[in-house]
Amino acid sequence: MTGSVMPTRRLGDVELPAAGTWKIDPGHAEVGFVGRHFMLTKVRGRFTGVDGAVEVAENPADSKVSVTIDMASVNSGDQARDDHLRSADFFDVDGNPTAAFTSTEVRWEGSGGSMTGDLTIKGVTRPVTLSIDYLGYAQDPWDNHRAVFSARSRINREDWGLTWNMPLAKGGLLVSREIDLEFEVELIYAG
Template sequence: MSNDTTAATRVLDGVELPAEGTWKVDPGHAEVGFVGRHFLLTKVRGRFTGVDATVRIGARPEDSSVTAVLDMSSVDSGDRTRDDHLRSDDFFDVARYPTATFVSTSVAWDGTTGTLTGELTIKDVRRPVTLAVDYLGYARDPWENDRIVFSAKGRINREDWGLGWNMILDSGGLLVSKEIELVLEIEAIREG
């Protein structure tokens, strides 16, 4: 596509990237997920379905930013008992802390890959998080919306946010892993 102000993409250093502007994350096409381990063996996956996020693409990719709010009560791991436990004060304490936020602080970009660093706040505890990001491309949907697609991954220690509930097993291990993998698949729609 051309580099005019109406184009949804532009070419920078020989790579097609999203056009400068504001892109709203489509919650129906956003997977904000996490992966932990049960008995430190089995992968347990979950996600948040309540996502309100905006991606602002800068004139230079490194001037881009992301803000996100997660509805913590929307956690879904496929097991109602586990989800209720995650919502309890043992973990997210959604009665007192109904949302979590992410606000980017820096972006580094090289071609279609980069790193996004920001502050993740859960239960009023704010800690830095760095995500490896891949820009997967652009598509125009059947309703004439311009969409961009990103994938991102990172790792955190849940105890850094006060999510310390656990049980020691007879074998000496822990019931729930401290390390959590963050896995995101995001579609965003161009605004304006």
């Protein structure tokens, strides 16, 4: 990607990625999640099978994002928990091998903003709004132009039919309904 490519541009006082197609680098992308066990302990997991692209528009608010998540790539650090997450109780990976996010609206100010889109998990599609930060640009040793973004949101997993749970003897639930989502992605300029 050497030559006359200008990988960034200035909009006001902020440097942003150049308009064009930026592909997700699957080796440097993950979708993380944080829930609570016994309503107390944070349990973290991630999906490492993440692919997609960002169409950066001249006006950042016109940009489009599409992401596909390989649900079998879930890793929470515990094989038994991961197997349970892959089962029909949660993600039903055999019947729903992927999840997807497709943007519908972008609001941008400075080096951050928000993005609303359709999140599909286990065959259920619902809107989600992500808070987004552009973390910067880097040129790697192989002359690829990279843009790095971080995004986050809180969802109620039951909105996507992920309702498995167990009540606790003194009240509360084994697994929290609210889940924090965290996206960390490196994008490679594709033109």
